[in-house]
Amino acid sequence: DQQVKQNSPSLSVQEGRISILNCDYTNSMFDYFLWYKKYPAEGPTFLISISSIKDKNEDGRFTVFLNKSAKHLSLHIVPSQPGDSAVYFCAASGASGAGSYQLTFGKGTKLSVIP
């Protein structure tokens, strides 16, 4: 049972345009959400997070939106740059009861930004 889903395995975007990566979750107990960027054979790099009490968080070119009623979050990258090309993982925590804060990851979306 996949609790965090990234339904698009890949996405191609022209340089300078907006990239929108989507993520859906099924467990309403999740209360903290994060986006990570990953290059092959490297560890994930933290990008941005949002707690369940907010619906938007912005950091430079990156904005995360959370729609709790739809159990959906998205990452917007504006403007997209070739260096943004990587696999993006959505992750969530807080679903395993009090004191359990491990992350549950989606399977990732490979973003390709075309110059």
Add this chain to the structure above:
Amino acid sequence: EAGVTQSPTHLIKTRGQQATLRCSPISGHTSVYWYQQALGLGLQFLLWYDEGEERNRGNFPPRFSGRQFPNYSSELNVNALELEDSALYLCASSLSGTSGMETQYFGPGTRLLVL
């Protein structure tokens, strides 16, 4: 400030052997998490240590074990290695995982190959 470090970067073992992987968290972080990324699969939670104690474990057999030392570094041991244990093992650290809102920062990973 140094990030999360892991050693070794690569490890080759044969079936039935034991593997030991090491992780040093970011200075000031007391929580250490271990994740496995097997080929074709997403990142799966393995173990969580905080203040020297195992706080939670994922859906992995008991031959996956570990410990956390007084300096908060951690060791992951995999006994009786099987071919399907071949994967990228990632360590992450965070401030004390007691609020559920601490961001986890990842190391570069150890690539384990079981022959």
